[in-house]
Amino acid sequence: MKPFCFADGQIISTEKASIHPMDVGLIRGYGIFDFLRTVNFQPLFLEHYLDRFIASAEKTFIPLEYSRAELKAIIQELIEKNHLKEGGIRMVLSGGVSKNHFSPGKGKLFIFAETLLFPPMEKYEKGIKLLTLEYVRPIAEIKTTNYALPVWDSMRWKDAEAEDVLYHLNGMVSESSRSNFFIVKDGQISTPDSHILMGITRKHIMKLACKVLIRPISLAETLNADEAFITSTTKKLLPVTQIDDREIGNGKPGPVALDLLEKFKLLEKELCF
Incomplete structure (x- = not known):
């Protein structure tokens, strides 16, 4: 501080x-x-x-x-x-x-x-792991100070070597505790349409990507995606290479995520330098 x-x-x-x-x-x-x-x-x-x-x-x-x-x-x-x-x-x-x-x-x-400290470069190069958690944030469209559940649940993340969680309910995914979530399948980027905060980084990543489907996404198709990534103010864009014990794609950061990360970095420079 x-x-x-x-x-x-x-x-x-x-x-x-x-x-x-x-x-x-x-x-x-x-x-x-x-x-x-x-x-x-x-x-x-x-x-x-x-x-x-x-x-x-x-x-x-x-x-x-x-x-x-x-x-x-x-x-x-x-x-x-x-x-x-x-x-x-x-x-x-x-x-x-x-x-x-x-x-x-x-x-x-x-x-x-x-x-502000960003995640170590290793996480951008190797990707991160998320743990699934059955939950939907109350009034998810508002950035409230109510983080009681993920703060409590975070005590298990370290032992599992996980970065964060992926919320899901009735078989449908929504977001991470502090980030928005995307998947890529056959080159098509998709992101959940409900029970989410309208993230500012999410908004600009979608502009950079041009064609993003905003739609319901099931946990089953998430686990079978070619790529996945999260976006947030404090992380920019982090590739997700594992969810629970399941590798996503080939277990490495994918080309779509890495390309968007570089484009986002360039956007920052254009706006602030």
């Missing part, structure tokens, strides 16, 4: 940021957040992240008392004050304090600047 954050309506020392102990964000796990990266001191895809954050506040009935222009100004000031050339910006809006300690109240806005 970087030394300066936004809390209580001003830029303060991060270590002084605090939240009321009866905030429903704390006692009920109800709140929203979003996370974006800085590249060469530029907030990557900022407008799209603000679109989602503002929409999430409206959908969760948590008052957001800052305009888009004010949020942009705060983020820019934090980037400069923390000298955040390559890092992360985390916006958090708590559920607030309410009379019944249950309903949403007046949320408290925090914006943090963070050091």
Whole structure:
């Protein structure tokens, strides 16, 4: 965590940021957040992240008392004050304090600047393993702070040498705990159409790929895909080469995933350099 954050309506020392102990964000796990990266001191895809954050506040009935222009100004000031050339910006809006300690109240806005480490290069070169988990995130289209199940479940990932999970329900896959999911079969890229967060990296990967089918995807066809990969702010694009004990394709990162990763890196340079 970087030394300066936004809390209580001003830029303060991060270590002084605090939240009321009866905030429903704390006692009920109800709140929203979003996370974006800085590249060469530029907030990557900022407008799209603000679109989602503002929409999430409206959908969760948590008052957001800052305009888009004010949020942009705060983020820019934090980037400069923390000298955040390559890092992360985390916006958090708590559920607030309410009379019944249950309903949403007046949320408290925090914006943090963070050091960001990407997965080691080995994972991009060899691919990663996912573990299947029967689950669908509540109100999946909103980026809430409710990560209780995957945080609890993550204790088994290390022993299984897995990067993350792949959610599925009634035989249909949706997403990873912090990433969107894609498969490739006979050159055709597909991604799930429901019970997912509309990821910003997902959005730009789909533009780069041009032809992506957004449709229901079964776990059975996922296991028989030629390639699979996940996308997220903090991972960009990571090839998936194993799900549970099943190799995907030939067990190596495929050409479609690797090509899209290179195109995404070029897009970053075009936008931020």
